[in-house]
Every structure is written in C-alpha cells, then in structure tokens.
Amino acid sequence: MYLTQEEERIYDGEYGWANQICMKILVRLGELFNATRLIPISSAHVAGVSYKTLGDAPAEFLQALAKADGKAKVRATLNPQSFDPEYLSRRLPKGICEKQLNILKQFEKMGFTRSLTCTPYYLEKPKRDSHLAWAESSAVVYANSVLGAWTNREGGPSALAAAIIGKTPDYGMHRAENRQPNILVDVKTSLRNESEFGALGIYLGKILEDKIPVIQGLNDVSEVKLKQLGAALATTGMVNMFYYKNTNIKANGIEKINVEAEDIKRTIENLPTASTEPDLVFVGCPHCSLNEIKQIANLIGNKKIRDDVEFWVCTSRYIKKKARKHVEKIEESGGHVLADTCAVVTWTDKLGIKIIMTNSAKTAYYAPTLNKAKTILAPLKKCLKTVLKG
Amino acid sequence: MKYITLKGRTIVQGCCKAEALVSTMPISFLGGVDPTNGKIIEKNHDLHGECVKDKALCFSHGHGSTVGSYMLYSLAKKNLAPKAIVNQTADPVVVVGAIIADIPMVDQVDIKRIKTGDIVEVDAYAGIIRILKTRES
Numbered sequence: 001m002y003l004t005q006e007e008e009r010i011y012d013g014e015y016g017w018a019n020q021i022c023m024k025i026l027v028r029l030g031e032l033f034n035a036t037r038l039i040p041i042s043s044a045h046v047a048g049v050s051y052k053t054l055g056d057a058p059a060e061f062l063q064a065l066a067k068a069d070g071k072a073k074v075r076a077t078l079n080p081q082s083f084d085p086e087y088l089s090r091r092l093p094k095g096i097c098e099k100q101l102n103i104l105k106q107f108e109k110m111g112f113t114r115s116l117t118c119t120p121y122y123l124e125k126p127k128r129d130s131h132l133a134w135a136e137s138s139a140v141v142y143a144n145s146v147l148g149a150w151t152n153r154e155g156g157p158s159a160l161a162a163a164i165i166g167k168t169p170d171y172g173m174h175r176a177e178n179r180q181p182n183i184l185v186d187v188k189t190s191l192r193n194e195s196e197f198g199a200l201g202i203y204l205g206k207i208l209e210d211k212i213p214v215i216q217g218l219n220d221v222s223e224v225k226l227k228q229l230g231a232a233l234a235t236t237g238m239v240n241m242f243y244y245k246n247t248n249i250k251a252n253g254i255e256k257i258n259v260e261a262e263d264i265k266r267t268i269e270n271l272p273t274a275s276t277e278p279d280l281v282f283v284g285c286p287h288c289s290l291n292e293i294k295q296i297a298n299l300i301g302n303k304k305i306r307d308d309v310e311f312w313v314c315t316s317r318y319i320k321k322k323a324r325k326h327v328e329k330i331e332e333s334g335g336h337v338l339a340d341t342c343a344v345v346t347w348t349d350k351l352g353i354k355i356i357m358t359n360s361a362k363t364a365y366y367a368p369t370l371n372k373a374k375t376i377l378a379p380l381k382k383c384l385k386t387v388l389k390g
Numbered sequence: 391m392k393y394i395t396l397k398g399r400t401i402v403q404g405c406c407k408a409e410a411l412v413s414t415m416p417i418s419f420l421g422g423v424d425p426t427n428g429k430i431i432e433k434n435h436d437l438h439g440e441c442v443k444d445k446a447l448c449f450s451h452g453h454g455s456t457v458g459s460y461m462l463y464s465l466a467k468k469n470l471a472p473k474a475i476v477n478q479t480a481d482p483v484v485v486v487g488a489i490i491a492d493i494p495m496v497d498q499v500d501i502k503r504i505k506t507g508d509i510v511e512v513d514a515y516a517g518i519i520r521i522l523k524t525r526e527s
Contacts, residue, residue: 024489028401029482048457057425057464058457061490135456155456157486 001030001169002037010165018070022161029158030169039131039170043075044163045120046112047135048156050082050345051100053370058156059099062106065164070110073166075124077115078107079136080287080314082346084338091351110164116340117316119227119287121147131174133162137234138227138286138362144241146226150174153240173240181243182254183208187217189261193379196264197225198361201232203259203267210238218244224292231286232361271364274374277309278357281387282343283380284314285360290323293337297326299381303388305334310353311387314342335387344370359383393520396499400517401480404494407522408473410508411445412501413437418454419461419487428470446510446519447472448501452484462487474512476501476519 003011011027013020026038048054082100083089089097108114115123118136121143126132128148134140135154143149152172154162162168172178185204191197197220204213218225221244233239283296296313305311313330317339320327327337343356344363348371356367357376364377378386413436417423422432428443442465452458462484465471475488480497488495494514504510507525 021490025486028485028489032480032482032485048460053455054457054460055425058460060467061460061463155459155482155486157456157459157490158482161486 001027001035003027007038016068018065018068018164021065022070022164025158025161026165026167026169030171033169033171035169035171037170038165038167039174040166041074041133041162041168042130043077043120043124043126043132043134044072044159045077045079045132045134045136045139046107046156046159046163047079049079049103049107049116050341051096051103052082052345052347054103056099059103059106062103065160066106066109070164072111072163074163076112076163077117077120077123078112079118080116080341080345082341084340087336087338088341088346092347093350096347112163115316115318117287117318118342119289119316122287122289122316123318131168133159133168135159138231140240141230141234141242142227144173144179145230145243146223150179153234153238179212179241181212181214183211183213184254184256185213185215185259186256187215187259189259189264190219191225191264193381194225194228195268195359195361195377195379198228198232198364199264199267199377200259201229202236202271202361202365203263205233205235205237205239207257208233208237208239210240212241212243213239214243221245224289227286228361232365235362235365268377271361271377272368272374274355274376276355278355278376278386279353280310280312280343280348280355281357281383282312282314282363283359283383284312285342285344285358285363287342288313288315288319290319293319293323293326293330296380296384297329299384300330300333300335300388303333303390305387306389307334309387311335312343313337315339343367348373357383357386393522394503396503396519396521398476398496398499398517398519400514401485401495401497402488402493402514404474404492404514405512406446406473406494407509407511408444408446410504410506410510411437411440411442411447411472412504412506413449414502415449416451416453417449419452419458419483420455422454423461423465425461425464428465442472443470445472446474446476446512448476448499448504450478450501451481452487453481454483456483456486458483459487459490462491462493466491466493474514476504476512
C-alpha cells in the first residue's frame with residue numbers, strides 16, 4: 001500500500017500514539033483487502049457507543065486514545081447510546097448510566113459529535129459520490145443505495161480510526177468496479193407496508209450473501225420503505241448496497257431470482273413471533289425521520305395511549321427538536337419520544353419488558369437475542385391500533 | 391535439531407515463545423471469551439473452558455461483533471491475552487484487536503500442522519512459526 005511521507009510519519013509515531021495506532025489499523029486493514037492507498041473521507045460514523053453492547057472493554061481503549069490526544073479530523077458522528085437522559089435514565093440503575101456517560105465523555109473529548117443516532121444522514125446528508133467511513137450497517141446500505149455516497153461497512157474500531165486520521169483505505173465499495181450489480185431480483189408481489197419491505201430485506205439478506213442486487217418490481221420507493229428494506233438486508237446478510245431504479249444499469253447476463261408473495265409471508269411467519277399482547281410498542285428502528293414523527297402524531301389524533309402498554313418513538317435529538325409540535329402531541333397522548341437511544345440498545349429486560357411489537361423487521365430479528373424479548377412484527381398502523389385506547 | 395517451520399504472513403510484528411492452543415473453529419472475542427479470566431466460554435466450542443492467557447492461540451479466523459477487537463485490548467491490559475495469534479485467514483476483528491493490544495500476529499499459516507501443547511516460536515517479524523517441541527516428544 002502506498003503511503004505519503006506525511007502518512008508514513010504518522011505510522012512511525014511522530015504524531016503520537018493515538019494517531020499511530022489509528023494509522024496502523026487503517027494500513028493493516030487496507031493491506032488485508034488489497035487497498036492501494038488512503039483516500040480522504042468527508043465523514044465517519046462510529047457504531048459501538050451503547051454501554052449495553054460494548055461492556056467495559058472498549059472504555060479502556062477509548063480512554064487511552066482520548067488521553068493521547070486522539071482528535072477527529074473530519075465530521076464524526078455517533079450511534080445511539082443505551083438510554084435517553086429524560087426518561088429511561090430515571091428507570092435504570094445509576095451505575096450503568098455513569099459508565100455510559102464515561103464512554104460518551106471520551107468520544108466528546110476526541111471531537112465526536114453527540115449525534116447519538118443510527119440515521120446520521122438526517123442531520124447532514126452526505127454528498128453524492130463522496131467517500132465515507134461509516135459503521136452501522138443500516139446507514140451504510142442507505143448511504144450507498146439511496147444517497148449515492150461510497151462507504152464500506154466499517155466496524156466500530158475501523159470507523160474510529162478513520163475519523164481520527166480523516167482517511168480510509170480505497171478497497172471494496174470505494175471502487176467503481178466493486179459497485180456493479182451482480183444479481184437481478186424481481187419482486188413479483190406488491191408489498192403492502194414498511195414491515196413487508198423489511199421482511200423482503202430479511203429474506204434477501206439470507207440468500208444474497210454479499211452480492212449487489214438490482215431489485216425490480218418495488219411498488220413504492222419512498223425513503224422510509226427503502227430505509228426498512230436496507231436495514232433488514234444488512235441484518236441477515238453482508239449486502240452493502242442495492243439498486244432499485246432501472247436507469248443506467250446493465251442487468252443483462254447476470255443471475256436472476258424471483259420473490260413471490262409466499263416468500264414474504266413465510267419470512268414473517270418464521271420470525272420468532274409472540275401471540276399475546278405486547279408490553280412495549282416500539283417505532284423508530286432505524287431512527288424516525290421528521291415525516292415519520294409527523295405521520296405518527298397525525299394518526300394518533302386526539303386519542304390516548306393505553307395505560308398498560310408503553311409506546312416509544314425513537315429518533316435523534318436533532319429531529320426531536322425539529323418535530324417539537326408533533327412530539328408534544330405524541331407525549332400528550334401518553335407516548336414517549338425518546339432521543340439518543342432505541343429499544344434494541346437499551347435494557348428493556350431490566351424494565352420488565354417481555355414482548356415488543358414493532359414495525360421494524362430488524363428489531364423483530366434482533367430483539368429475541370439482544371433484548372431477551374419476544375417480538376411481533378406489524379406495520380405502523382397496526383402498532384398504533386394496538387396501543388391506542390378505544 | 392531441525393524444527394518444523396511454517397511460513398505465513400506478518401500482521402503485527404513481534405517474536406515470542408509459547409505453548410500452542412489450537413482450534414479448528416473460529417473464535418468470537420465478544421461473548422466467546424470471558425473478559426475476567428480469559429477462558430473460552432462459547433458453547434460447543436472445541437476450546438470451551440480453555441484459557442487463552444500466554445498461549446500462542448491458533449485458530450481459523452475471528453467472527454462476530456467488531457467490539458471483539460476491544461476485548462483483546464482489555465484482555466491484554468489485564469495480562470490475560472494470548473502471547474501470539476496465528477490464523478488461517480486474518481479477519482478485520484482479530485487484526486484490529488491484535489494491533490491495539492500489540493499482540494504478535496501471523497496469518498496464512500496451515501494451523502492443522504500445530505497441535506495443542508506444542509511449544510512454538512512465533513517470529514512475527516519474518517512471518518514464521520517454528521514448532522520447537524511437539525507435545526509427544
């Protein structure tokens with residue numbers, strides 16, 4: 001791998017341990033995947049922020065890095081943490097909240113933005129054809145497929161190293177030849193709602209491995225539907241990108257598969273579904289957009305949330321502020337709009353939650369292991385029907 | 391005396407002598423290794439119950455969450471980390487872990503030729519593993 005003189009000096013430790021270790025990470029990974037050089041990135045997004053998923057080990061490394069003056073060179077955002085300071089922090093043990101705050105403190109010391117969201121693209125949309133180093137698989141698929149930016153699916157540590165160096169090795173999705181579609185997926189059924197788009201993702205992720213599909217026959221390509229599809233694709237597979245428009249794509253001579261209504265139905269049935277009433281109805285995986293929050297507020301209207309079921313709408317603090325009018329309406333009805341966190345990265349089990357209803361196929365897939373909860377996958381309208389009185 | 395020499399590729403430089411602990415299976419450092427004592431706790435793993443501390447840990451490759459990289463750092467800070475890592479095929483989780491924990495690492499090694507209990511020299515400058523003493527001898 002070619003390094004500039006400046007990069008070599010960083011590698012040799014002239015700019016301190018933090019920069020050296022980050023440069024080593026990038027160079028070794030680059031060599032592993034046959035990169036030729038480092039390229040500048042316009043932003044980095046780091047996953048692995050929640051103390052629930054991280055545990056104690058990373059705090060030590062982050063602390064060492066921050067102490068050695070590691071500083072982000074580019075815009076660097078963070079994935080959700082394990083609680084929100086307004087609601088969940090009061091219901092969780094104080095000790096674990098302190099450990100979470102220490103992790104956050106280290107990131108902030110290094111110049112990371114306290115975005116605490118899995119949808120950093122709602123805060124600042126990356127430019128088309130810009131190079132990024134993003135972790136958080138749902139955001140990676142969305143950035144590559146919907147926004148037209150270029151990013152590999154980074155791990156927590158490699159995104160962190162890229163943030164501090166401001167560069168990433170030029171392998172994988174950073175090269176045009178690796179962004180060509182290699183399988184044609186023909187969806188032969190009309191998907192009725194966002195949960196069925198998620199189910200399509202769960203189904204395809206399992207069979208596509210790391211292929212890049214052209215998905216034809218989608219009856220709705222609104223951003224919310226594509227967000228659910230992409231998040232689910234990345235949940236069960238190593239898919240980093242999909243195409244959904246037919247323009248300018250040569251799909252001749254590549255493998256072709258069909259998806260029938262039966263495949264979607266079976267996928268939903270195979271998710272570990274509970275048959276009883278939920279304790280929690282959760283919307284916001286990935287984090288809600290302004291439009292989604294507006295839609296939820298409108299659907300609630302003047303109705304009230306049932307007293308025996310919790311209703312969580314999760315989003316970024318940035319969107320929560322922007323949607324203040326709608327947030328007030330949801331909270332007046334008895335629901336909770338939680339910023340900085342989500343059901344998957346907090347300790348729902350410590351709150352006594354055993355059954356989660358959600359419109360997100362990704363959450364329905366992960367919650368049984370990550371939250372020790374049973375799940376029910378249902379579209380937004382059904383989620384609201386379940387949680388509203390009357 | 392002629393030692394068996396296996397050639398691989400250097401990932402992290404360093405040199406050490408250690409007892410080999412060999413698995414044919416991948417290892418996940420997040421959830422698969424107990425961070426308080428370095429023991430492998432992954433269910434149905436062929437090294438279940440074995441401790442990685444001070445061993446030349448030989449396995450096919452890593453798997454699972456990228457948080458696993460930080461686990462290697464944490465093990466190293468508590469003196470519970472392996473002395474060296476030898477992989478069939480290096481993967482990003484273990485590579486990053488070995489870099490930040492400063493554990494000598496070599497990959498592209500035919501690990502089937504190494505047996506648990508062998509005394510090996512891992513020369514991760516040259517990318518060479520020498521089997522100094524086999525368990526039987």
